[in-house]
Each structure stands twice: as C-alpha cells, then as structure tokens.
Amino acid sequence: MMREIKSTGDYLRAKIVQSTKPDARKRNPGATKDTLLDAARTEFQRMGYDAASTRNIASEAGCNAALINRYFGSKLGLLEAVMEECIDLTPLDGLPPNEMVAALADIALGKVNPTGNFDPMVVAIKSSGSEEAQDVIRSKLGNPMVEQLASLIGGDKADQKAGILLSIVSGMFVGRVSVDADAVSTDHNEALRELLYDAMMAVVSSGT
Template identity: 30%
Template sequence: MRDSRPRKSKSDRTRETILEAARTLFAEKGYDGTTVRDIATAANIDPAMVIRYFGGKETLFARAADIDLRLPDLSDLPAPSMGEALVRHFLSVWEGDGGGSALPIALRSAAVNELAAERLREIFATQVAPAIARIAGPDTPAVAGLVATQILGLAFTRYVLKLPPVVALPRERLVTDVGRAIQGYIDGARR
C-alpha cells in the first residue's frame, strides 16, 4: 500500500530541522546563550543555511517561540472550578499534552532578552488577558496579572529552575493548590 500523503520537499525538511534544533537550544541555553552557529551545528548544516531560511537569530527565535496557549473559554465553566481548570490546562500545555516546547524557550529567555520578554508580554495581551476578560469584567488587567504571577511562577519553578519540591508535587496537588489561589483572584473580581 502506498502512502498518499504528499512528501515534504528537501527545503521544508531543512527548515523543520533548523527550527527543531533552535527550539531545543533556545530551551536549554536561552536566547543569549544560543548562536546561529550552535543551531547550524545541531541541525548538521552550514550556518548560512540558517540565515537563508530564517534571516537571522531574531526571526528564528520568534518562530521557535510561537505560542498558542489554546486557552479554554472559562465563562462556560461553573464559577468555582475556573482556577483549577486554568492550572490543569497550563500543566497540560507545559507537560506536552499541548506541545508547549516553545514555552520554556520564551520563559528561560525573557529574563535576559528584551525580544523574549516582549514575546511573553504579547502572549499575555493577546491570549491571557482576553480569556480573563470574559470572566473578570472591569478588573481584568489586575486579575490577569495576578493569574500570570501564579502560572509563570509555577512554570519557572517546575520547568525551568526545576526546584525539587515543586517538581515532586503531584499534578493534582498543583491543580488544587495553585487553582485555589487563582480562584481567589477570579472570585475577588466577580464580587
């Protein structure tokens, strides 16, 4: 039986190889610690090919850190379960159920690189704030910011810093405990 899927061109395969190498290196070493030469070496190609396909490190970083959080519509959920639903969703994205390899890239790099920090602010403004706006009303900026402190703090300590007590916590404990904190922010805005 013959595979009916169209074959990828050599150009497409090269582009994917470069992008995967970049994602791995940006996640491990951050933006500033990764060079075009490092990416080319990991992809087993000439550095000029990285420039040819992506124009440079900044453009490649933007592609590697392309993040769609696919946030659920919280307004469809019972009010007391919104915090837990958000934490459960983020853990799924971070732990691979949603293909979140770009998240550690952005988070690791944001502290030392303005491009990465701007990318996270953009994700906050275009994805997180609108999702919170549907449930928080006029206090949206504050609630969205407080939710971000919990989610990004959890992500940083569990997936970037790999703080042993946080890594060791079972997923459901994180959902319950961090969800409770987030639920408090949501409930405060709904009063």
C-alpha cells in the first residue's frame, strides 16, 4: 500500500482553507470592549464592586477573562470605564429652580429597581465598602455630579447645596432598597414627591 505524500504546498493550502472558514473569524476589539462593558454594568449593579466576578463578566460577554486585563488593565479599570461619563444633567440646564427641583425629585423616586436599567448610583452604594472603588466613584460620579448640579444652582455655597441634593437623591435608594422601609415605598410616592420637593427647594433657596 502506497502512502500518500503531501507537499508543503498542500499543507499551506489546507491552512488557508481552514483560516477562511466562517467560524475562524477575527475578534472585533471595539465590539468586545462594548460587550464587556455591558456585562460589567450588570454585574457591578447586581453585586457591587467587591463581590463582582470578572469571570462572570467575561462569561456573560462570551470571551476570555484575560481580555478584561488587556482592554481595561484590571477589574478596577473596568469599573472606571463603566462609571466614565455616566451622569448627564444637561436636560435640567436652563430650567427655573422649581422645575429643576421637581425633576430631581422624580429622579430620586425613580430609584426603585436595582436590577433594571443601569444606575451608577446603585453601583456606588453597593460598592461603598471598597476603598479603591470609592476613589473611582468619587472621581467619576460624585464630584462630576456635584459640579453639574452646582453649575445649575449657581450662587453662594453652590457646591455644598449640590452635595446635599445628591445625598437626598441617593438616600432614596437606601431607604427603598437597602433598608426597604415601608414609609418610603412607592405606595407613598405622591406624599414623598411633595416632601422631597420642599426639602430640596429649601436647600436651593437657602441664603437667597
């Protein structure tokens, strides 16, 4: 029986055919990064920073966990990318103080479902036990949000007023989800909206 002898050209042609099969496609780095970010938003919001698993994030994104380090440097770098430019209060720009405060009250009352659309403030509260995460959250969320609110408020002590407003808004999440107090449940939205409005208007108008 004669043994079939394949030339180098045969092997090269076989390799070329294999590389052009549909399942041997190249990875799109941009698409992979976006998919990892989407998966990370879900994981960080569900678990908080410390408990979040990069293995789970990579699995949900359908890729190897090593790509998180390649694209973002580390789990902390991934959190930083997730929190980057995630707050935009420009829709409130130009509104008179009473309308701006009313909108903020609605934002505060909307913090009910931590597993729904991505909410960076949920991530911030669930990650409060991590010092390294808090440094990222402070620089990417807390300070930028205070700056945006302060620019909307204007006048004396605008930064401090903005900080208090931010505390009120984030406090609604604590009361509703973390503490689950009946007094601040959605059943009382009408009364809560009025009280929130009065409290925040008092802060905004203080000293004027």
